[in-house]
Amino acid sequence: MIEPNFRLLSTDELLSAVVGDVVEIRVLENVMMQKIAELERRGAAAELGYKNVAQVLRHAVRWDLKTARQWVARAALLAREITPTGAVLEPELPVTAAATADGELSGEHISAVAEVMKDLPPEAEAPVVEFAREHELSAVRSFGKELAYKLYQDDPEPREAEPEPPVNRLRTQWKGEQLEVWAKLDKISGAKFEAMIDPLAKPRPTTPEEGPDPRSRAEREGDAFADLIDLMLRADKLPEHGGEPVTLTLTMSYDDLVEKTGLAMLDTRERIPAALVRRLACNAGVIPVVLGGRSEPMNVGRKARTFTAGIRRLLVARDRGCAFPGCHRPPKHCDAHHIRFWSEGGETSVDNAVLLCRHHHTLIHQSDWEVKLLNGIPVFIPPAWLDPDRRPRTNTTHRDSGRVAA
Incomplete structure (x- = not known):
């Protein structure tokens, strides 16, 4: 040419x-x-x-x-x-x-x-x-x-709303798959809340895999609020309900859990998809109740069966944060994920676990990305549409090697 x-x-x-x-x-x-x-x-x-x-x-x-x-x-x-x-x-x-x-x-x-x-x-x-x-x-x-x-110059000026008394208020309402939360806090409570949210809402560091953090401030603060909930569930001291620390119970059939189909019911009688149950079952403060064919409880997983503080400390020492390639999220923002799902007989142990931030925890549960341990190091296998050779990858921000031989 x-x-x-x-x-x-x-x-x-x-x-x-x-x-x-x-x-x-x-x-x-x-x-x-x-x-x-x-x-x-x-x-x-x-x-x-x-x-x-x-x-x-x-x-x-x-x-x-x-x-x-x-x-x-x-x-x-x-x-x-x-x-x-x-x-x-x-x-x-x-x-x-x-x-x-x-x-x-x-x-x-x-x-x-x-x-x-x-x-x-x-x-x-x-x-x-x-x-x-x-x-x-x-x-x-x-x-x-x-x-x-020009179109609206003759419209009357909007009237300012009357100020409300400085009292704490909270309203919640489920809309589809999301819980809408509306709150007003007094100055002291508001300042405390901001002090907890601010460090969690910082932009994620720029990475070769995902570039700069694209989230708006509202999105970052929303994710920070969700992270704060997870941090509270992992806290040593939580308010009690019915004589035991606050927990979340998920009820569904065993077949639906294994096949990743159907819905689970929360304590509030709201229903969530099976794929989300698998991710929630990795977290502390969540009790999975698995029902048999006649709806009788087959297994009630206790909080002790989730990742203990000792296992988590070992994971932090090994993974040093979210293990997904390119992610910089620190350990305190991460969940422990069962590499072999609990519903498939996976053990709650260091050899069957990896630290993942909320974003990548969801991605692993819902996509064709796979994770496994190779010589004690978490490696991630991308979907075939992204890499036809499906070459394993590691987190280069925590380790020296970027690719691992299969």
Whole structure:
């Protein structure tokens, strides 16, 4: 193939060629976003054992998680939805979708239009997109703010809410698979809470495997709150309920636990999937109650059967933190995970355990990643779609070697 000599082109021809290339790239990016939307629509993340499509893309194409989330978010804005009856719904931003398909808008322009449209009615999308066709991102945002001001300048100013008495309040409500928590604390209790949350909510260190921590502050503090719950469950002194320290009981059939199907019932009568039960069963403060064919209890695992303080100390000395490749999380943020699942006869011992942070503990339970001990060192086998050779990996942040021979 003979490479073109761009030096023979005039400046106008060269610049025109660059503009044409950009249009082609944008059209191709639009096609890619439609494919990403289809991955989202068909539930590819759950099929592969990942939390969401962004996590899949991070490993598949080596994007950092922030970039992957941006692509998924843009794809959702531009994709047509199909209802269970087969009806096709227009994209959330139909004018933006049409302009993107023609190669007139970049991914950054899509995000900018979506940002300003949060404060504008749907009919404002056409003038915003028309402006975006000719201007850079900062101008689009300024145009959107000016348009919003013109539309709402005559609206009355919102009234400030009356201040509430400084008392501690907590409300919880299950919504789908998540528990919503709303709280108000007095100054002293609030300061104590912040002091506990702040060190847990620091961004994860940048790693070669996963890049910089992409979580927003709200996400980091939410994960820190969850970590705080785990730390409390591992504490020596907890309030008692019914004469024993606070525990969480999970009840399900033995067959469902082994086959990773069905649901388990919590003390609150809320139901959770079997795959999540396997991860929770690794943690202290959780009692699995396994039922036989006639629903009689076959086995009630006690807290003593979870990883003891002595075993945990040995794991900390060996793994020095989360053992997943590239993770820097310290031991206090980690759970002890049964390499061979407890439901499959796995023992609660150092030789059947590895330290994993919450994020990677979930990934191991839900995906095709595998973990085993090789010469006493935890090694991780990636899914075949990520590495066809499935070459074992270790955590290079804790050890000298990056790859281990199978």
